[in-house]
Amino acid sequence: MTSTTTGSLYDPAGTAAGLENVRSLVNLALDVLQEVAADRGGPVAPGGAHGAREAAAKALVEPLLPEHGSAPTAVLDDLVRSYAQWSVDLTHPAALARMQPPPTASGVAAELVAATLNQSLHAWESGPFALDLDRWVISQLAGLVGYGVGAGGTLTAGGSVSNLMALVAARDETLAVKLGRSVFQEGLPALGVQPVVVCPEGIHFSIGRAARVLGIGEDHVVTVPTDAQGRMIPAEADRILTELPADRVAVALVACAGSTDLGIVDPLPELAEIARRHGVWLHADAAYGAGALFSDELRGMLDGLAEADSVTLDLHKFGWSPASSAALLVRREETLLPFGLSPTTCLSADDDTCAGYIGSQNTSLQTTRRVDALKIAVTMRTLGKERLGAMVDTCHGLARHAAARIAAEPRLELFVDPPLTAVLFRYLPADGLDVDAFNGKLRRRLLEDGRALLARTHVEVDGRSRVFLKLMLLNPDTTPAQLDAILDELLAVAAALEVELGD
Template sequence: MSSPSPYQPAGGTAGLASVRALVNTALDILEEVSAERLGPVSPGGARGVREAAGKALAQPLLPEAGGEPSVVLDELVRPYAKWAVDLTHPAALARMQPPPTPVGVAAELVAATLNQSLHAWESGPFGLELDRWVIAQLAEFVGYGPEAGGTLTAGGSVSNLMAMVAARDETVNTKLGRWVRQEGLLNLGVQLVVLCPQGIHFSIGRATRILGIGEDQVVLVPTDEQGRMIPAEADRILASLPEDQVPVALVACAGSTDLGVVDPLPELAEVARKHGVWLHADAAYAGGALFSERLRGMLDGLAETDSVTIDLHKIGWAPASSAALLVRREETLAPFGLEATTCLSADDDTCAGYIGSQNTSLQTTRRVDALKIAVTMRALGRERLGAMVDACHDLARHAAARIAAEPRLECLTEPPLTAVLFRYLPGDGIDVDAFNGALRRRMLEDGRALLARTHLQQDGVSRVWLKLIFLNPETTPENLDHVLDELLATAAELEAEQRCQS
């Protein structure tokens, strides 16, 4: 005979008691695992985590008889936590994942417990009001006016995709008098193109594939010595396009993920207005600079764009996912709307104020991510949030100075934001790119530090660079110096091994 079902509705009185007990169990597990940690990740690398997963996941996903919830929780949460990246550790420097605020984590629990959705009024009444308020506030931070709109998304890639959908449909409608959502692209009689700089995020190219524009129709605009798009070149290209090529969008970097490049937005806005082209700014990474008095100026011109991508689960310290697409005119989100005759959108309900958000998103069922964003930002406040941004920027500048002072390390450039690119320089006879790739993997396997890597085209050759990303304002310069000392020691060991093998 199967055991009694552990199911109790989480939002009810009995269910809340169960949630409290199970959350305490989970927190106990996290504390125990945390006490055993020696680094930002358990040592063992890719093989170690696969072996651990093989043991923990040996039982079927859906057994014939269910288990006791606290036991099941322990079986899966413990290995999950053991092999999770400890984002609070000062050597966790690989990715744009900050340790979230406790109040944001608590809000996540509330959102999961109440399980509201934003697609229809009856699925989340207060959540809808909260969502609209957060979008309006974020649009105001960017500098948009009261006619602005937007939506919270699952991440910057989704925001960029939605921006390209809005740009495509707006362009085709205004310039060609056609409606893509009804007619499609087959009989337009023109080729749509997108302009962007070399360093734009890969999600823009992916968006052109999904939208039927095609990556071959992405036109790269030349950049200056700092990697910034040259407005005069964008103007030249737009002016020289043949009549059968219609520009859908001019896409600007507002903080590239490698070098923190911010394209000259005011000048690009002038170019976009001159040619009647949609200007989109990908500020997924650098959008948080708006909270810093020191760094805010680097985003001048953001308010002149037609759309902006911003991730508050990067520089914003909200739990993922906390991303947004903001548009200067709410009406440009029309491609995501539904016909009023559907079960989710009736005219009489809309006139009475019973309005869901299904007309502003790719998603139908959509969780209330606005709650964790709202409590995080309100709890931190502008002053504290700005200080956190500045602290991470200070760490990046300290890292660049320390790297520049080391004869075996090379720093690529002074960091404008919170990321630093560098590499170790082994002696003659050792391939620099292969060595730095191996060095990073050795650090990952030992669990000493988590570093990212990237590839940059230099003199026609793809070069490997290591990357430090600072999104934990509690990290100290001394912590960072220890990480670099560990890296130098590991590099010396690896270099000695490779010379012995050669």
């Protein structure tokens, strides 16, 4: 058994000596990242899925827990180098596939501090200042969406978790009001009714998954028809809620507030009025669309957001904070009570609570929980409202530029003008080639070559689900000229692929 020169069995980060070790090791890691960045030729290393697996197999030969440890400098150099070589370079203009913006340097530094101090939010003695910081960030975000006094919320691991928690609160609050019964004490079978979730066609997949997890079942997710712009039709939502039989109780009306493909925002004011009239919880999924709140030009898209009972938002999308930086906000803090603990646990003694020693274990699915509030606060205070709004507007402008270029190309088809920053399009190959299969192969060819990272999605065209490619513009440092070069490259690769497949 060996020990460090300080006499410790390991190298704790928080001591004076440990902080110096952190400084040295971080510098080493940053040197490796700079070396890898200097060798990059595209947004990802060429080789595609096979190349990535092969690289991982070579790098991960040693066991996770060897009999004897190694010097941290050697371990870091080995694993960080391999990790970086096959990471997506989010700063590259051709990294256009996913909702992963390059985070701010200040947010990354805050993440290091959070990891070094390793606070948690479940009990006061696990993170005294962290708890107040967390509550302050939630309060500030609640004000951002338009909530007033009495609002609450929690930071989460992402939009899917936020949506799940929103449906838990919706289910339990609505059934408690309508039936006078407690779901989280009695369970669903004892209530004798079938909960129903109502949402528009094309809602994010996490809503259906949440219905499965909650025991509601996907068969009881009722979809509302949408108009020509893809927005939920309020009159149809009203009709569906009115016609539900007595043994089927709608617990949530879920609205899009910026869908991930098309940026669709459902008519929130009208839906809020309908939800109130039927006694149904209105949840707004603004995980992506909440970025419009930062923009003077786009903010009007989200009129009525504050009328929702709960809102999902992700600041690791349109907020440039390192993942995960997501939140569930609720108009009334007490509606998070289903996540509360029994008063008999070691984390919730009444006398401690009365004295102000209060953790956040009653507002989250998690007990031990990292302090995401620090990087959010540092990022937002560093950027400020004016610069953050300019970043959103710049990305929106890039999307409009890409859309105009695509619309002008005879071999490309634009699906719709982008209301936010997602641009959907497809390549139209020569007759005899299947359009869907071709676009899928075109995307993979670009991935394998490491030239560009594009997403793919499926949208309905003439009653059929068709493959479309997607550009996600979340890097405000990208230039229109760089976008043009990426589309030129795509057209060249597509033309070569047509020849190859036509032979």
